[in-house]
Amino acid sequence: MEMAVIGTGYVGLVSGVCFAEAGNTVVCVDRDETKIALLQRAKSPIFEPGIEAYMARNMEAGRLAFTSDVAAAVRGSDMIVIAVGTPSLSNGEADLRFIREVAEAVGQAMNGRKIVAVKSTVPVGTNETVRRIIAEQTDEPFDVVSIPEFLREGSAIQDTLHPDRIVIGLDNRELEPTLVGLHRAFTDRIYVTDVRSAEMIKYASNAFLATKISFINEISNICEKVGADVTQVAAGMGMDTRIGPSFLNAGIGYGGSCFPKDTKALIQLAGNVDYEFKLLKSVVEVNADQRYKIIAKLEQALGHVQNAVIGIWGLSFKANTDDIRDSPAFDIAQTLLRRGARLKLYDPVAMEKMKEKLDHPFIQWCESAMEAAASADAVCLLTDWQEFKDVDLRLLIYVMNQPIVVDGRNIFAAEQVAMANVRYYAVGRPNLQASDRAEAPAV
Ligand code: UDX
Numbered sequence: 001m002e003m004a005v006i007g008t009g010y011v012g013l014v015s016g017v018c019f020a021e022a023g024n025t026v027v028c029v030d031r032d033e034t035k036i037a038l039l040q041r042a043k044s045p046i047f048e049p050g051i052e053a054y055m056a057r058n059m060e061a062g063r064l065a066f067t068s069d070v071a072a073a074v075r076g077s078d079m080i081v082i083a084v085g086t087p088s089l090s091n092g093e094a095d096l097r098f099i100r101e102v103a104e105a106v107g108q109a110m111n112g113r114k115i116v117a118v119k120s121t122v123p124v125g126t127n128e129t130v131r132r133i134i135a136e137q138t139d140e141p142f143d144v145v146s147i148p149e150f151l152r153e154g155s156a157i158q159d160t161l162h163p164d165r166i167v168i169g170l171d172n173r174e175l176e177p178t179l180v181g182l183h184r185a186f187t188d189r190i191y192v193t194d195v196r197s198a199e200m201i202k203y204a205s206n207a208f209l210a211t212k213i214s215f216i217n218e219i220s221n222i223c224e225k226v227g228a229d230v231t232q233v234a235a236g237m238g239m240d241t242r243i244g245p246s247f248l249n250a251g252i253g254y255g256g257s258c259f260p261k262d263t264k265a266l267i268q269l270a271g272n273v274d275y276e277f278k279l280l281k282s283v284v285e286v287n288a289d290q291r292y293k294i295i296a297k298l299e300q301a302l303g304h305v306q307n308a309v310i311g312i313w314g315l316s317f318k319a320n321t322d323d324i325r326d327s328p329a330f331d332i333a334q335t336l337l338r339r340g341a342r343l344k345l346y347d348p349v350a351m352e353k354m355k356e357k358l359d360h361p362f363i364q365w366c367e368s369a370m371e372a373a374a375s376a377d378a379v380c381l382l383t384d385w386q387e388f389k390d391v392d393l394r395l396l397i398y399v400m401n402q403p404i405v406v407d408g409r410n411i412f413a414a415e416q417v418a419m420a421n422v423r424y425y426a427v428g429r430p431n432l433q434a435s436d437r438a439e440a441p442a443v
Contacts, residue, residue, distance in 0.1 A: 001182060004029055004073035005081040006102050008039060008066070010046055010156060010257075011119055011149045012083030017051060018160040019081075020058035022185035027065045029073045039066040047322040047349050050157050070102070074109035079182075082106075082130070083119040083149070092264035093272075094123050103130045107137025114140070115175060117147045121206075121262055123269045124199045127169070145170040145179065146195045148202035153256065154320030165189040169198020203269070206262040207280055212247040213254045214286040220250035220428025221293070230428030231410055250428045252382060252408040253290035255317035255326040260287075291328035294380065294408045295335055297425045301404045302378055306340035309401065311372035314383025314409075315347035315354045322349040328408075329382040330357060337362055346372035348387050370399060378404035384411050393420030 001024045005016035008030040016028040030036055035045050042056040058064035067073055074080055084098040099120060106116060116134065118127050131144040146169035151159040166183045170176065171194060180190050193201070220230035230250045238245025254260070263284050270277040295305070302308050317327035324330060327350075333343055337360050346366040347354065355365065366372040369391050373379045379400065381388055389411050397403045403422040405412070410426045417424040417432050424432040 001025070001079050002077045003027070003079045003081060004070075004077040005083055006030075006070060006073070006106075007082065007084035007098075007120070008032075008035060008045070009083065009085055010048070010153055011151065012081070013039075013044065013046065014048065014051065014151055014156040014160050015081060015083060015119060015149065017054045017058060017064065018157065018186070019182075020061075020064040021054060021161065022182075023063070024182070025063050026058075027067055027073045027076065029067055029070050031068055031070070033068045036066050036068045048156050049154065049320060054157060070105045071109035074106050074114075075111050077114065079115045079117060080106055081117045081119050081147075086120050086122055086261075086265075088261050088264060091268060093268040094121070094126075094261075094265045096122065096126060096129070099126065099130065100133060103133035104137060107134035110134070110138040110140040110142060112140060114142050115178070116142055116144045117179075118144065119147055119149045121148065121202050121258070121265075122146075122199060123203075123265060124196050127195045127199065143170070143172050143175055144195070145175060146198040147179070147183075148198060150202070150205065153323055154318065161186060163187050163189075165191055167198050167201050168192045169195040169201075171195055203262055203266040206259055207266050207283070209247050210254055210259045210263050210287070211279065211283045213249075213259075214283040214290070216248045216250045217253060217290045217427075218286055223428040227430060228428075229430065233428075250410060251290075251384075252294055252328040252332070252427070253287040255328050256323060257325045260284075260326045291331055292335065293427070294332060294382075294406060295339075297406050298336070298378055298380060301406060301423065301425055304339075305336055307342065308377040309342045309344065309375060310336060311344045311346070311366075311369075311374075311376040311379040311400075313346060313369055313372060313379060313381040313388050314350075314385055315345060316350035316383050319383055319385045322353055324350050324353045324357065330354070332380075332382060332408075333358060333363075344372040344374075344376060347383065348385055350383075370395065374399045375401050377401050378406055380406045380408065381411065382408045384409040393417065393422060397421050 003019055003024050003026045005012050006029045008028050016026045020026040038045055042059055044051045082102050084102055086094040089095045127144050127146050148167055168179050176192055183190055223230040234248035237243050238248055267277050267280050298305055315329045316324055342362045344364045344366050346369055405422050405424050407426040
């Protein structure tokens, strides 16, 4: 197909690249000309493993191009994919401003029958709004379909090329063969439904995953009080195929650009039709508290954090991304600074973005995990980067002021910790103190 993908954020750029990879001719559109200039040189404005190689290959093959000219892109395409952002309004509701602007621009440029697919996460009923706005601008025939996106940052290309399922919401059943054919390159697990249900599937899926995370975080809080180990509990629970092992990692709670925004939008959407989504409200509340529990652990380990030197490992909201949107690390760092701690911050890729948001005389930006640990009274791990998993904990006793590790992601095994001679505090697991130490081997 000849396709235009509007919006070059995570969803738009990755979808465009993957549609090109599947053999379609794709032009990705963004009104930000600086971004387009970068993309035209096969440089990605987002950090996503592997994406530039895919971009370069498809650009060379003539299947992928970038432009800031929406009208030209729409005119040259049979299918237009809308993938612009839907940020939160102050009441939690999704802000549809960009969707409306794009719908208007698409309507104005229509020159023949086209399919308009909405990939942005939008409240139920938005596709009908898009249809109305386009119809106000043109007499040309067109269809609006909902094809929500389920990719995760950090594994976005693989998630898109090999998805668990694709959901297609359409009201005109005649489009089914075309759209199923287009997506069969990725998977046979294609679920065709009506537009409103497709819009709801996206919100319900994200809300359910967020619920799993808050559930296991609450279990972890109880585990701490009764002396159980949440990693073992989650492993045992996950063996039940009705539960499944994924999204049962206790930690500092979810962050990022989707779960926080989409859970609040669904609560608001329910409220708009007089339904109080009590369960999801609790999920959000639990998540808001969870990130601060790590501070209590630091205080438990150190007595108080005032004037303590704390090395922070990880700033992005999860591993393999430089995204710091709603990253728990930001709130944790800010709270520690307010309480008088001195922070040594390190992240493999998210440092520049965090420097733009966080500025304080008590912050030292470091070049490596070991530099952040040097002379620190405690190290606090906030992002589960492989680089941190690979750290030889046994070195910490030589560089830290006192070897205390507070692990917000439960990435270290008890044996590893025991060998390293450190005091270890994790989430929902028993603390390991000096008395639990094995004899430290010479390093
Ligand atoms: C999520 C959805 O997974 C994806 O389908 C949707 O399209 C966009 O939102 P993403 O935000 O990229 O993707 O990250 P994800 O890997 O889902 O993690 C979200 C947050 O939950 C992160 O902060 C992560 O650290 C946290 N998380 C995840 C946990 O705390 N525990 C877990 O077991 C899993």
